[in-house]
Amino acid sequence: MDKGKTAKGGRRPKQHPRTHRYVFRLDDLDNEKFLRLFEASGLDSKARFITAVLFEREIRTVRIDVQANDFYVRLTSLFSQFRSVGTNYNQVVKILYRNFSEKKAGAYLFKLEKQTAELALLCREVILLAESFKSEYLDQKKEP
The missing domain is CATH 1.20.58 (Methane Monooxygenase Hydroxylase; Chain G, domain 1)
Structure with a gap:
């Protein structure tokens, strides 16, 4: 076996890893509004919802009466x-x-x-x- 080419186990590295992190705090009313918007968006994670809102991507909300x-x-x-x-x-x-x-x-x-x-x-x-x-x-x- 070559000493320079050892096989690594584990996950494959991501092409564009997300290394930057931002933190913000909400009061109770803003948090309630945020959660309602998040649930109405239908997205699967809050992080994706926040990036979609920040970068002005279209957010679709479907309301079923x-x-x-x-x-x-x-x-x-x-x-x-x-x-x-x-x-x-x-x-x-x-x-x-x-x-x-x-x-x-x-x-x-x-x-x-x-x-x-x-x-x-x-x-x-x-x-x-x-x-x-x-x-x-x-x-x-x-x-x-």
């Missing part, structure tokens, strides 16, 4: 149920005309039309509620 998301999921589910009601409506009309006389099918269709009118009123109420939720809650959140 749980209530608005829940509202969206439930509204989507409701409209999928409306679509399935429309499919069932078509199937019921076909079955009525196939299995009953013209007069009896007409009587059942009259009852079905009343229920459909009530469903249409309910759908209008849902749309008005969704619009009021959007204007009062979601648009208000966008403002600074």
